[in-house]
Amino acid sequence: MTTKPNNGMVPFLADCLRWSLSGGVGFKLYLAGLLVVMGAGGVAYLRQFQEGLITTGMSNIVSWGLYISNFTFFVGVAAAAVMLILPAYVYKDKDFHEVVIIGECVAVGALVMCLLFITVDMGGPLKIWHLIPGIGLFNWPSSILTWDVLVLNGYLALNALVPLYILHCNYHNRAPVGWKYLPFVFLSIFWAISIHMVTAFLYQGLPARPFWNNPLLGPRFLASAFAAGPAVIMMVLIVIREKTAYPVDAKIFLKLKRIIVVAAVINLVMLFSEVFKEFYTFTHHSLSAQYLFFGLEGHNSLVPWIWTAISLNVLGTLMFAFDPTKGRPGYLMIAAISLFSGIWIEKGFGLIIPGFVPSPMGEVVDYAPTLNEITITLGILATGALVVTMLIKPALRILLRYKGSMAS
Amino acid sequence: MDDKKLKSSPGQKSSRRSFLKGAAALTAAGSAGLLTGGCGGSVSAETMGLQWEEFFKKNYRLMTPEEKQATVDRLERLARIRHDLDIEVSNREPRENVLYGYAFNISRCKGYMDCVEACVRENNLDRRSKTQYIRLFEMDPGQLDPTSGEGRYFHEVPAANKFYMGVQCFHCENAPCIKACPTKATWREPDGIVVVDYDWCIGCRYCLAACPYWGRRFNWGEPEVPLDEINRRQHYLGNRMRMKGVMEKCTFCIQRSREGRLPACAEACPTGSRVFGNLLDPDSEIRFVLKNKKVFRFKEDLGTDPKFWYFMD
Numbered sequence: 001m002t003t004k005p006n007n008g009m010v011p012f013l014a015d016c017l018r019w020s021l022s023g024g025v026g027f028k029l030y031l032a033g034l035l036v037v038m039g040a041g042g043v044a045y046l047r048q049f050q051e052g053l054i055t056t057g058m059s060n061i062v063s064w065g066l067y068i069s070n071f072t073f074f075v076g077v078a079a080a081a082v083m084l085i086l087p088a089y090v091y092k093d094k095d096f097h098e099v100v101i102i103g104e105c106v107a108v109g110a111l112v113m114c115l116l117f118i119t120v121d122m123g124g125p126l127k128i129w130h131l132i133p134g135i136g137l138f139n140w141p142s143s144i145l146t147w148d149v150l151v152l153n154g155y156l157a158l159n160a161l162v163p164l165y166i167l168h169c170n171y172h173n174r175a176p177v178g179w180k181y182l183p184f185v186f187l188s189i190f191w192a193i194s195i196h197m198v199t200a201f202l203y204q205g206l207p208a209r210p211f212w213n214n215p216l217l218g219p220r221f222l223a224s225a226f227a228a229g230p231a232v233i234m235m236v237l238i239v240i241r242e243k244t245a246y247p248v249d250a251k252i253f254l255k256l257k258r259i260i261v262v263a264a265v266i267n268l269v270m271l272f273s274e275v276f277k278e279f280y281t282f283t284h285h286s287l288s289a290q291y292l293f294f295g296l297e298g299h300n301s302l303v304p305w306i307w308t309a310i311s312l313n314v315l316g317t318l319m320f321a322f323d324p325t326k327g328r329p330g331y332l333m334i335a336a337i338s339l340f341s342g343i344w345i346e347k348g349f350g351l352i353i354p355g356f357v358p359s360p361m362g363e364v365v366d367y368a369p370t371l372n373e374i375t376i377t378l379g380i381l382a383t384g385a386l387v388v389t390m391l392i393k394p395a396l397r398i399l400l401r402y403k404g405s406m407a408s
Numbered sequence: 409m410d411d412k413k414l415k416s417s418p419g420q421k422s423s424r425r426s427f428l429k430g431a432a433a434l435t436a437a438g439s440a441g442l443l444t445g446g447c448g449g450s451v452s453a454e455t456m457g458l459q460w461e462e463f464f465k466k467n468y469r470l471m472t473p474e475e476k477q478a479t480v481d482r483l484e485r486l487a488r489i490r491h492d493l494d495i496e497v498s499n500r501e502p503r504e505n506v507l508y509g510y511a512f513n514i515s516r517c518k519g520y521m522d523c524v525e526a527c528v529r530e531n532n533l534d535r536r537s538k539t540q541y542i543r544l545f546e547m548d549p550g551q552l553d554p555t556s557g558e559g560r561y562f563h564e565v566p567a568a569n570k571f572y573m574g575v576q577c578f579h580c581e582n583a584p585c586i587k588a589c590p591t592k593a594t595w596r597e598p599d600g601i602v603v604v605d606y607d608w609c610i611g612c613r614y615c616l617a618a619c620p621y622w623g624r625r626f627n628w629g630e631p632e633v634p635l636d637e638i639n640r641r642q643h644y645l646g647n648r649m650r651m652k653g654v655m656e657k658c659t660f661c662i663q664r665s666r667e668g669r670l671p672a673c674a675e676a677c678p679t680g681s682r683v684f685g686n687l688l689d690p691d692s693e694i695r696f697v698l699k700n701k702k703v704f705r706f707k708e709d710l711g712t713d714p715k716f717w718y719f720m721d
Contacts, residue, residue, distance in 0.1 A: 051629060051630075051652075052627070052628055052629040052630060052652035052653055053611075053626075053628050053629075053652075053653065054537075054628040054629030054652075056628075058628070059628070060616070060622075060624075060625055060626055060628075061622075063613045063616045063617060063626060064613065064617065118612075121612070121613075122610055122611050122612055122653070123609070123610065123611015123612070123613070123626065123627070123652070123653025123654055123655075124609065124610045124611045124653045124654065125610075126463075127608070127609075127610045127611075128610065130467075130591040130593070130608055130610055131590060131591055131610065136591060137467050137470070137591050137592045137593075137608070138590070138591070139589055139590050139591060139592045142587050143587065143588055143589055143590045143614070144588070145588065145590035145612065145614050146590045149590065202614075206584065206588075206617060206618050207584070207620060207710050208584060208617070208618055208619055208620035208621075208710070209617065355617070356617075358555075359622050360555070360619065360620050360621055360622040361543065361545070361554060361555055361559060361575065361621075361622045362554070362555030362556060362557075362559075363559060
């Protein structure tokens with residue numbers, strides 16, 4: 001047992017940083033790869049910063065694109081950490097308690113990506129201080145966007161500080177004190193629901209856009225998030241199980257699988273309900289859905305995407321529902337990737353772009369992201385992956401060491 | 409859109425579209441926009457100071473009259489330093505007992521688009537992206553919804569069996585765009601004009617998504633207007649030069665209407681289809697139209713209460 005004379009934050013953080021960067025050649029290469037992609041994204045952003053959003057494929061008709069699509073999807077991934085937190089803390093599930101920290105790290109990475117996507121989408125990123133209450137002018141409670149600023153940053157704080165506290169205690173060989181962090185854990189459960197509902201309300205609250213102005217949007221956001229988010233967490237857990245010494249019990253995969261199946265089936269039922277409403281009685285408001293699923297006036301750039309998404313969605317759901325391998329990691333990985341990609345396309349591109357097409361004046365245009373826009377997006381995704389990696393690595397090491405010292 | 413424009417028949421009689429074609433020929437070279445915060449080579453200490461103060465100024469609505477005057481002076485001085493241009497930026501307040509309203513005569517409009525041209529020139533609209541606040545939709549008989557019309561027609565007018573509906577910002581009393589803005593950078597003035605504080609807008613484009621009438625335009629790149637075509641009589645909330653990354657829109661030509669003049673579109677219309685005036689004045693032409701004509705508004709079901717009506721003779 002190591003003896004730490006103080007409860008200091010500095011050695012804790014220094015060790016965390018050291019551990020997060022140490023690893024074999026493969027790991028170093030992985031980190032270098034992420035840094036290269038981030039660098040490319042940074043250069044591309046510099047260009048966008050100088051020339052303006054004209055470097056993207058967006059226009060006055062499709063005025064949100066790849067960035068906001070990804071933002072919307074990753075809010076769901078962040079919210080999904082609650083699917084581990086809820087059973088771990090409310091139902092005192094031992095298996096989930098072992099991996100709850102991983103869910104929280106994934107949530108932090110997803111939120112960092114969300115905030116970056118919002119920032120690169122802004123026309124005047126230097127004016128972001130106009131949004132800070134007190135210094136700027138915060139249009140709260142009227143603007144849903146201000147609600148989103150509050151809930152996203154609040155959720156980031158909750159998901160960063162709670163694990164930080166627990167790990168800090170474990171690092172110094174202490175058990176965390178319940179009353180100091182449990183209230184925040186329960187708060188974060190409600191908060192997770194709120195980040196995704198508020199993000200749905202951003203779109204749902206606009207009568208100008210009939211495709212979004214739909215009361216099912218919020219609940220469907222939750223259902224798809226609770227399928228795609230645990231799928232991401234499952235992917236991370238499989239990697240941890242294969243690549244590290246940290247024990248991940250097979251029971252966790254079975255439990256996660258059950259959550260994913262329930263959420264994915266609810267998501268598909270809601271999707272069917274929406275499709276029925278749009279096409280059984282085809283109204284003027286169904287034109288966006290027509291554009292998305294079948295194309296409109298010769299414009300059909302989204303059609304192959306949405307059908308790919310639905311196929312992947314159904315495939316992933318079926319694979320999870322009828323698993324002949326009874327939880328073999330390789331099989332689960334394929335199922336998780338399939339479901340995750342399907343929901344990514346459907347909830348990103350498939351949700352945001354058709355909201356703008358046709359325009360309120362009935363005009364139909366296609367949107368395609370530019371190379372610059374794609375590079376920035378990839379840079380942000382790499383940043384998210386780096387954040388998750390750099391959080392999980394020291395966290396697992398501290399937990400392992402703490403468990404070892406408890407056992408001895 | 410550009411392809412179509414170039415393909416338009418060479419023998420067209422109407423020269424009214426020549427302006428827009430001219431704008432298309434205009435290239436980035438030699439044209440410049442006024443902006444705060446460009447990256448010039450040698451920037452004087454004075455410019456730096458002015459830019460600094462401009463960057464940290466408040467939302468226009470929170471400024472005292474002195475602060476409003478100070479920012480207007482700074483903008484004029486910056487234009488002088490950067491482009492050797494004498495501009496006059498007004499911060500004229502709304503007139504008492506005035507609420508502006510607009511009516512569009514769909515029986516009279518023949519689609520000449522003089523309104524569009526006048527608007528582009530008056531409001532210093534970006535020539536590079538060919539920004540237009542006004543759109544004219546060509547309609548076939550049997551329709552009354554501009555969304556079913558053709559917003560891009562490239563033939564000679566007047567055309568047989570066609571009529572036209574103009575759309576622009578409708579200056580809604582219950583405007584969804586204002587509600588959406590996270591920084592209160594867009595609001596409705598007491599005289600009913602919905603304005604944008606360009607320096608306060610962060611460019612999130614939520615207002616554009618919220619507008620059911622497609623009334624807003626975003627500056628995707630640095631707007632460009634040839635120096636000799638810049639309208640120098642400007643208003644802080646109106647036609648002063650915008651910068652990249654901010655939202656803009658029709659302001660009923662606030663720089664003109666607050667001086668008691670007609671908006672450029674209404675003045676330019678050769679057919680007298682555009683009626684603009686004070687809704688609070690019982691003797692105004694707009695009140696005559698509302699009282700004596702059959703009028704209707706676009707997307708009335710959304711409850712936005714626009715101050716823009718259509719009517720027929």
